[in-house]
Amino acid sequence: MIIDDEETLLLAIKKYLITQGFKVIVCNSGRAALSRLNKEKIDLIIIDVLMSDINGYDLVKQLKTRPNIGHIPFIFLTAKGMTEDRIKGYKMGCKAYLGKPFDPEELVAIIDNVLCDRKNIQNILNIKSEIKEIRDSIYKFDQLNEYKKFTRREITILLAVSNGLSNKDIAHNLNISIRNVENYITRLLHKTNSTNRIKLANYRYLLHKGE
Missing domain, CATH: 1.10.10.10 (Winged helix-like DNA-binding domain superfamily/Winged helix DNA-binding domain)
Incomplete structure (x- = not known):
């Protein structure tokens, strides 16, 4: 899922990721994303920090209060790229903090790594379940x-x-x-x-x- 209130960029990222084989859901606001997340099975969330209704940091705080979606890994995608901003993002648990403008191939590489880690964690959980x-x-x-x-x-x-x-x-x-x-x-x-x-x-x- 990609959450960004910049419509042109949102659709451009969606189009590119689809060409790379990903299934993509887009939301143009934090509130719309919160509603959609309860209805969809999401593996990764890409969040713009600077949004008009809910900023990315506050959105993540809300996500983490919901047990059914709080575990989903997320990436911050933003023009706000000061060191203190990145540190804040990483302290909140983001898997990557990618500044705008960015190279689409770098975004794909980050997504692949995050999903690979998620798959490995699931495999470990499956093994533990089998051992039990x-x-x-x-x-x-x-x-x-x-x-x-x-x-x-x-x-x-x-x-x-x-x-x-x-x-x-x-x-x-x-x-x-x-x-x-x-x-x-x-x-x-x-x-x-x-x-x-x-x-x-x-x-x-x-x-x-x-x-």
């Missing part, structure tokens, strides 16, 4: 193996203990003696390396959470 899926699969497998060391009755009692039931309540619900419940809990303490009932209950919680 693999870890989740491994955890589920490990969790299944962990549960295999218990009998069905032991799992039932482990769940009951983790839910805060007393030995008497467990015995009543399972129609077994309190002595049998105590024996099961002793075996569970041994199998889980737990030293008391609280740690036994916590074992089931940690197993469920994968910690």
